[in-house]
Amino acid sequence: MASNQKLISFDLKAEMGFFKKPDINSGIYLTYNMLHKPALLGILGAIAGLRGYQENGKLPEYYQVLKHLKVGIKPLDSDKGNYTKDIVAYNNGTGFASSEPGGNLIVTEQIIIKPAYRCYLLLNLNDDVEKILYERIRDCKAEFLPYMGKNDFSAWWENVTEYDAEKFSFESNYKIASIFAKTEAVGGYVAKSMSMFSKESKEATFMYFEKLPVSFEEKLYQYEYKDFVYSNATFLKDMNMSDAGDFYKISTGEIVQLF
Secondary structure, three states: OOOOEEEEEEEEEEOEEOOEEEEEEOOEEEEOOOOOHHHHHHHHHHHHOOOOOOOOOOOOHHHHHHOOOEEEEEEOOOEOOEOOEEEEEEEEOOOOOOOOOOOOEEEEEEEEEOOEEEEEEEEEOOOHHHHHHHHHHHHOOOOOOOEOOOOOOEEEEEEEEEEOEEEOOOOOOEOOOOOEEOOOOHHHHHHHHHHOEOOOOOOOOOEEEEEEEEEEEOOOOEEEEEEEEEEOOOEOOOOOOHHHOEEEEEOOOOEEEEO
16 A cells, blocks of 8 residues: 555444435335445545535535545444334425425335444545545544434444555455455356355355445436445455455455445
8 A cells, every 4th residue: 555545444323324215115215224435425525524415416525526535334233234224204394395285295214223334445645635534533523413324313433443454366265344346247146156155164154235326427416336245255265356346455354345
């Protein structure tokens, strides 16, 4: 890693979270289970003091400034990557929510209970914004209140850690501590992966899958997606995932993907 780069992590937590999916199913607003990169960039923008959405048809300042950042995400305190969900319904009576008389709208949402994620960031300390971001994360300070996908769900962080890191070369068997993107169709990936598991571990192996946003298509202002995996599997070195992104071995001995 270059001398001006710093790889850090922090544990991001909230009592509840909501990462809205852009589609609606049977009158319910659904949430992604996993924190995704565009949502994380919004949290980082709040910490750094960058502006959010100001006008239609224009991406927010935080996204334009931070979209190049390499990030990694690891679920904490989850059930094999999954978090408990609940359904809540409430009235939006602001008068602007509905065309019906009185303007009252009943909103039903799926929410995450006690979401917690370890967020990895590769920062360039020669960049003014990234240096501010590094210092504020380290000091547990923020310009604006960060929240877990919705401003009702304020978030905090702890356990800020710095790492030495090097690119992982896939020359030995390995586990991946973070979620990681894959490049193959799910069926083929599972079949290949099952044949590539090491037999050295006796713990029950799980694989969690979710299609998550990674960026915005900047003409249509729609999410662009990748298929992600979270697993405790030990993979044989023959399963080289280098074409799926950048993998780093950090000073704890863990391997994480930064995307």
